[in-house]
Amino acid sequence: MATQPATAQAKVDYGYPDGPTSELDYLHAEKGLRSWLLTLDHKRIGLMYLFGILGSLIVGGAFALLVRTELWAPGKTIVSQDTYNQFFTLHGAVMVFLVIIPGIPAALGNIILPIQLGAPDVAFPRLNLSSFYLWSAGALLLVGAIPFGGLDTGWTLYTPYSLETKTPVLIAVSGVFLLGFSSIFTGLNMLVTIHKFRPQGMGWFQLPLNVWAIYATAIMQVLATPVLGITVLLLAVERFAHIGIFDPTLGGDPVLFQHFFWFYSHPAVYIMIIPAMGVISEMISTFSRKPVFGYRFVAYSSVSLALLSFLVWGHHMFVSGQSRLANMVFSALTFTVGIPSAIKVFNWVSTLYKGDIRLKTPMLYTLSFLLLFTIGGLTGLFLGILAVDVHLHDTYFVVAHFHYVMMGSTLVAFLGALHYWWPKFTGRMYSESVGRACAIGVFFGFNLTFLPQFVMGARGMPRRYWDYDPQYQIYHQLSTIGAFVLGVAILITVISLVSSFWTGKKAFRNPWGASSLEWQAPSPPPTFNFEKPPVLHELYNYDDLVEIGEDRWERQAPTEVDPASGSSTVTPGDAHQ
């Protein structure tokens, strides 16, 4: 569904604050529901993903608040044990499969990656739309299981309980199966786009780190997610036809399910965090007005993290009956997998050093990320130690650890990136004061929720329990208060962002003075992203970017890269004839 390009370079005032351009932006280029539902424009697809994901965030968050409310006091507070099991399962499943895994790659990646590469679209636009519909169908099935009885197996769906429970596991895992393929196709698309749609002059080591991150994520999506697909397929067939592969009474092995499940789900957590790291690299550079320190190390660490992530899945199974040998091997490998992440944290902190720090909302989220990811990553190492894990496995320590990395890191980075690119793809500025207040609210609410959980986990409070001994109550109550603070902050953020669609100030092309290609496109971009070919500049070079107004930056003297030195620039007029 390509629009017809403008017949001439005639400039019209479409209401951009930068001035007249030759094309209408992608939001208004075509009208009507059909033009959205059948769009091939990656930005529209990304925007639809974004709304789906934000909606799922609200649903998953609601389940979280229900969980925390129930845990306010020992014993029954609002619901019975069985219902409580459903709450934490659905919270986990919705958040993992509908929000955190697709969040940055599918929503923000879709919108931003091609523009960041100076390309008109992703490699396979129709596949992109199919990925979105697969996500939607998967979301409908997963959430649609709720009226039919929900799911109470825990998001990890362990056998043998998932084979026996009366809840409609078949419906839910059908949804998960489709979501898996959505993820695979998104990764495939991104990988090919990065290989085939870079402009001349943008070699591998001139790629923005966000692109490296998406590339590494795509490798994992393509290689790991099919194993999730076959795992839930076998689970469904086992439930339906009793084939026996996970059922010990028929000769099967329930721990085999865990191997299958975690072979995907460990790389999955890196599918969650690596895109977050990518956007953090972008934001930290822009708001420090400095190139990312150790660019090559950060780039290599993204890919090596992706590859190493395949080697450590057994650390989720230390106490499941896995053999001693395997335990030791996986524990040792788990230590190595912490190294690339640490490299990145050091490089980011070094980027901040002597930088010209601007504390806009995205930067507040970035700084939160640095602290919260460090805590999350280090506590992961504690869990990687075999002896310690025997004590901490299935306690709140694990819950706190993964919330620090999945929520405190990935979701915080997602919110930061959302604010960062919001002006680009909506053409509106969000309210900076609300944004900052909510960023601080998220930080405090998050820590109030999850720091006590480390303590009570180390003191023995098991996870997924509906009832507990009175000595843990104070921690649970702190946690619940924090959860509500966090929930309110996120809700206000989302409302503020969405309302800025209509009430926000119109955005200039480059409100932050960032250096990558997407900031040369109008805000919002036209359907094919650029109304004139972008000019490639040296990566992360802020020298000639000058603030000429509030939230308005421009390049004064272009720092073009010399073709003779191996990377060339295409300046306007030099377009491919």
Next chain:
Amino acid sequence: MSDQLHPPHDDRGAEHGHGDDHGHGHASPFIQHHYDDAKHQFDAGKLGIWLFLAQEVLFFSALFVAYILYRYHHPEIYSYAHKYLDVKFGAINTAVLIFSSLTAAWAVRCAQLNQRRGLILCLAATIVCACTFLGIKYVEYSHKVHEHILFGRYFDPCVSSGGRELLTKGNNCAGTKSTVVWDAGSQAATYGCYTDIDQDPRKPGVQASCQVTEYAVSEAKGAEGKPAAKPTETLKAAITERCVEEPLPGEEPEPVTGHEAGHKQAGEAAPHAQKFPCWRPAFQPAVCKKGVGILVEYGDHAEREDIRIKAECKAAPKAPDPGDLLADRQQQLALGKPAIQPRHELTVHEAHELEAAGAPPEHTNMFFTIYFAMTGLHGIHVLFGIGVFTWLLIRAIKGQFTPDYFGPVDFAALYWHIVDLIWIFLFPLLYLIH
């Protein structure tokens, strides 16, 4: 990893500006706008399909993990169960798939060389081969379904993988209700199918062949002045005439009610028919002497007006062949127990045969779980392949493929080759286990 860097694509006002069509006429209308030229689109598509094939490999990998794990830890299951599979069908399927791979690769060549007729022919041949594959799979599967050689809890074969009859859990044997192996020495059944698992097979009772057809009983049989008795009585009278009843050793003959009147002996001993429990309470078999076999008395159709009951005496089984490896063994009649050792030192071949003749090892169903999961998933992929190739065939007939634009043919052929590749491994792993 050096990919060709493409100049930024200028979309404004360009129609075919980049169409590098090698002088073969206009560029294909299927080159999408965001690609520089046909080669750009083809290269991107090629990388895309290879990534898809990578994920297909991983999709199947979990099943290979399961296969390898179970084979490593339970080789006896595999060496027993693979004999249920027909190598002939597997080999034909392999050849069919290889040939279809050839035609698919040839189709790509035809598309590249603009040989429209050749392209259509090759695509059609590929589809035909794929359908043949599925047809043969259907034959194999339906045989298994028929014989209850299935996955999980549905594994309940009537025959061992060497072809001997087995005790089954639910008497799911197709066809006959039950069959018996008669031991001439002890005059007792030693092996057979039971519908009622509660029947203790070690008791010396006779499990009869209940291959009962209608037996004609006329009113005249109830003669000797007796009025036409109730059908049951006449029936019993009629039947017991055919045999000489003798109690088996150790058994007390039960008196038979109501047929003394019509009773005619051939001059032999006790006038009573032995009643032995059969798998249906209504069946009251009588044991015929002199190795004639087993007769069934059909007793529960009293409500019928005209009883026509035909019962067939089975001929006594031949004396066991001294070469028969199972001849001098007593098989344990409990389900799932392996056979006991034979008389002489077995050759490898005989050992395999023996193993196959006995009961399935515990959890043999797992082999079929894995078999059906792997071949089933593979078959679904073949089905998708048929769909894709049919779509390609239609497009080829419409002439949409040119030397510039043949990506779909190439990519679908690559998918098809992966399907073939997976079968190349499945065939020896499932069918050719020593």
Next chain:
Amino acid sequence: MSAAETHDDHHDDDDHHDDDHISHVASIKVLAGTGGALLVLTIVTVLATKVDFGANINLGIAMAIATLKATLVVLFFMHLKYDRLFHSVVFVGALLAAALFVSFTLMDSNQYQQTNIWNPDAPPAAPIGPRPTSG
């Protein structure tokens, strides 16, 4: 639709320059040869099961022949020999990931202390490392 030109057979040499074509065109010789080789290898692999070298060696032979067949399919039918190196990297990478999956899982299950049903008289294999002492 482009003009219906038909190409002569001189296009189907192996070393035909690809500048005329978007990608390498396989020659009939190569295709037919590969197909024929695959069919022959199928026959060989079936015949090899008739001879008994021992369960493991038979498995090894079958897998070796299957790998050879797979290599022929991948190199010639799937053009990987004539294609970009990166495509081979992608494919081999997937195989490596699968191999990783298999080997780690097998390593783990190999350690479980269980009686091998095949040989009920054999004692269970010793676990790695010293047994934990109680108390």
